[in-house]
Amino acid sequence: MLKIHQLSKKLDETEILKNISFDIEQGTITGLIGRNGAGKTTLLRTIVGILSPDEGAILIDNKDITIEPNTRNQIAYMSDTTNFIKQFTVKELITIYENAYPNFDKEKFLDALNKYKLPHGSLRKYSKGMKTLLYLLLTFSTGANYVILDEPTNGLDPVVKRTVLQLIIEYASTKSVGVLISSHHLVELEKIIDQYLFLKEGTIDNVATMEESTNKHFKLQVAFENGLPSEIEELEHVSVFSKTGKVAILIVSGQKEEFMQTLGKRNPLLLEELPLTLEDLFFLKDGGELYV
Amino acid sequence: MIIVLDARSHLPLWEQIVLQVKEQILRNVLLNGDKLPSVRELATTLLINPNTVSRAYQELERSGIIETVRGKGTFVIGLTKESVSEQTILKYQNKFSNLLIESLMEGIDEELIINWVKEVYSKKGVE
Numbered sequence: 269m270l271k272i273h274q275l276s277k278k279l280d281e282t283e284i285l286k287n288i289s290f291d292i293e294q295g296t297i298t299g300l301i302g303r304n305g306a307g308k309t310t311l312l313r314t315i316v317g318i319l320s321p322d323e324g325a326i327l328i329d330n331k332d333i334t335i336e337p338n339t340r341n342q343i344a345y346m347s348d349t350t351n352f353i354k355q356f357t358v359k360e361l362i363t364i365y366e367n368a369y370p371n372f373d374k375e376k377f378l379d380a381l382n383k384y385k386l387p388h389g390s391l392r393k394y395s396k397g398m399k400t401l402l403y404l405l406l407t408f409s410t411g412a413n414y415v416i417l418d419e420p421t422n423g424l425d426p427v428v429k430r431t432v433l434q435l436i437i438e439y440a441s442t443k444s445v446g447v448l449i450s451s452h453h454l455v456e457l458e459k460i461i462d463q464y465l466f467l468k469e470g471t472i473d474n475v476a477t478m479e480e481s482t483n484k485h486f487k488l489q490v491a492f493e494n495g496l497p498s499e500i501e502e503l504e505h506v507s508v509f510s511k512t513g514k515v516a517i518l519i520v521s522g523q524k525e526e527f528m529q530t531l532g533k534r535n536p537l538l539l540e541e542l543p544l545t546l547e548d549l550f551f552l553k554d555g556g557e558l559y560v
Numbered sequence: 561m562i563i564v565l566d567a568r569s570h571l572p573l574w575e576q577i578v579l580q581v582k583e584q585i586l587r588n589v590l591l592n593g594d595k596l597p598s599v600r601e602l603a604t605t606l607l608i609n610p611n612t613v614s615r616a617y618q619e620l621e622r623s624g625i626i627e628t629v630r631g632k633g634t635f636v637i638g639l640t641k642e643s644v645s646e647q648t649i650l651k652y653q654n655k656f657s658n659l660l661i662e663s664l665m666e667g668i669d670e671e672l673i674i675n676w677v678k679e680v681y682s683k684k685g686v687e
């Protein structure tokens with residue numbers, strides 16, 4: 269198990285990460301979500317050791333990776349840019365990865381290059397999709413038990429994106445790799461993850477499975493002759509998602525049956541449950557003011 | 561076996577898989593002895609978490625519809641037709657009568673309901 273224990277990190281005197289703890293089991297996929305600037309990349313870079321934590325520890329099977337540096341080759345990282353790999357040739361990259369990761373599976377990596385028709389040699393002729401795929405294959409060929417991916421599907425065409433997601437699912441299921449992925453593509457992320465972490469202002473706001481979340485919250489479409497009654501709107505556990513004329517979409521926390529009965533007594537014109545998505549939860553937790 | 565997931569459905573993904581496998585068996589698209597894709601295959605085709613597929617398969621296995629043979633794969637063993645227990649009959653009788661009362665109250669007439677029943681049975685491909 270990869271354990272992140274009470275991790276804090278400052279960059280230029282600004283506290284970016286505050287007391288973060290969570291676990292990742294092998295063979296599971298964890299999604300890391302949050303607004304731009306929430307600290308996702310800093311968190312990932314601290315876990316893999318590019319940045320060192322100010323407080324707290326990263327443990328693999330109870331061994332602190334700063335005290336036992338050879339545990340570090342149990343974690344592989346794919347950054348959100350391909351700047352690192354694009355300065356090398358495929359051959360040079362293999363040498364770099366073989367040196368960093370004693371369990372690097374060169375044979376499998378070369379097979380995969382053939383399978384996905386990625387040319388050997390310089391990466392100058394590589395498209396963005398090819399670079400991403402190469403980077404992902406390098407990362408998974410390390411033999412590391414934990415793989416950290418920073419926005420791996422960003423800017424990819426649908427075909428490459430599908431391949432990337434398939435590779436992630438495949439390595440998690442057959443090689444028992446524990447995968448941590450940051451992403452803003454919530455629709456695709458929602459379907460592949462076991463649990464998600466919601467990072468907000470440097471703290472983990474929530475660690476949950478989708479099922480736990482859909483048991484705690486539900487989404488309703490309602491319509492009332494005179495619009496949504498203000499007593500309902502003002503309830504603390506009710507968030508109004510949108511409101512147009514008679515119709516409103518609500519996200520409600522807590523007991524479903526009870527709330528449905530309360531609404532039912534007010535003779536709604538329409539009362540229908542809608543599926544709750546990861547995107548809904550995102551807005552619920554951090555839908556505040558928009559800033560860029 | 562083709563599974564089509566509906567993102568707008570209330571049903572969790574694993575339940576959608578369970579229902580579609582059952583439906584395909586009823587319609588004779590899947591026959592006894594047919595092999596189902598492995599968990600990994602189905603997960604990578606549908607781009608969903610492997611544990612979601614496992615959960616669906618476990619549920620189907622628990623209801624005796626499929627069977628996993630170690631090292632060989634997962635196979636359809638069909639719906640048991642002969643030995644419906646009294647308890648099961650009672651369970652569905654209750655479910656149906658509740659549903660019928662509700663729909664009759666809403667003004668859906670008997671004929672329409674009978675048509676639905678016939679429709680499902682004709683799609684099933686059994687006399």
